[in-house]
Amino acid sequence: MMRSHLFFFFLLLFVSCSKTHASVPLFDAQITMVNVPEDQQKKVFAAIDLIKKVVASEEFKQRVLNHTYGGEKTYVDNKGYTNEQIYQLILDGSETLVPEKNGRMDVELELYKQSTNTIGYTYPNTNRIWVNTKYFNKYTPVQVADNLFHEWLHKLGFDHAIKYSKSRNYSVPYAIGYLVEELATKYYQK
Numbered sequence: 001m002m003r004s005h006l007f008f009f010f011l012l013l014f015v016s017c018s019k020t021h022a023s024v025p026l027f028d029a030q031i032t033m034v035n036v037p038e039d040q041q042k043k044v045f046a047a048i049d050l051i052k053k054v055v056a057s058e059e060f061k062q063r064v065l066n067h068t069y070g071g072e073k074t075y076v077d078n079k080g081y082t083n084e085q086i087y088q089l090i091l092d093g094s095e096t097l098v099p100e101k102n103g104r105m106d107v108e109l110e111l112y113k114q115s116t117n118t119i120g121y122t123y124p125n126t127n128r129i130w131v132n133t134k135y136f137n138k139y140t141p142v143q144v145a146d147n148l149f150h151e152w153l154h155k156l157g158f159d160h161a162i163k164y165s166k167s168r169n170y171s172v173p174y175a176i177g178y179l180v181e182e183l184a185t186k187y188y189q190k
């Protein structure tokens with residue numbers, strides 16, 4: 001009797017372990033670079049590496065799923081999607097312009113030089129994002145990871161207020177961009 005109980009205990013343990021293992025998502029990122037000098041390219045590759053580690057982590061999953069605004073599990077400007085659906089959209093890598101669920105972040109990065117206070121911009125009809133070298137050249141790989149992920153979340157169709165407001169930080173691009181930066185900081189120090 002004792003033996004069979006023990007057997008089932010180990011069987012349960014095995015099943016729950018393999019379940020946990022299976023839930024670790026695979027996520028890839030492919031950034032096409034335009035007008036990015038070699039020294040800055042290294043920074044982009046480091047940022048891509050950080051993004052892949054962050055998105056595949058259990059902590060990222062839990063934080064995205066449990067994000068709250070006004071005491072509820074939700075995001076500002078969520079397009080009617082639940083936190084679970086937003087997390088799934090990220091894992092699917094399903095951009096508005098490249099909707100195939102390829103589990104990959106597909107984005108193009110082009111650098112430009114301007115003395116304005118604009119960090120960067122993009123349009124809905126392109127997968128390219130433009131980033132000002134005035135900021136980009138000073139960024140750490142962790143900050144590049146935040147910036148790229150923020151812009152990429154626009155490519156998934158999420159938007160936010162143009163002007164700063166307290167609630168804007170709870171929009172999908174800002175909230176999850178900041179989260180990527182926070183978690184990437186941990187991986188970068190390791």
Ligand SMILES: [Zn+2]
Binds near residue numbers: 150151154160173
């Ligand atoms: Zn934005």
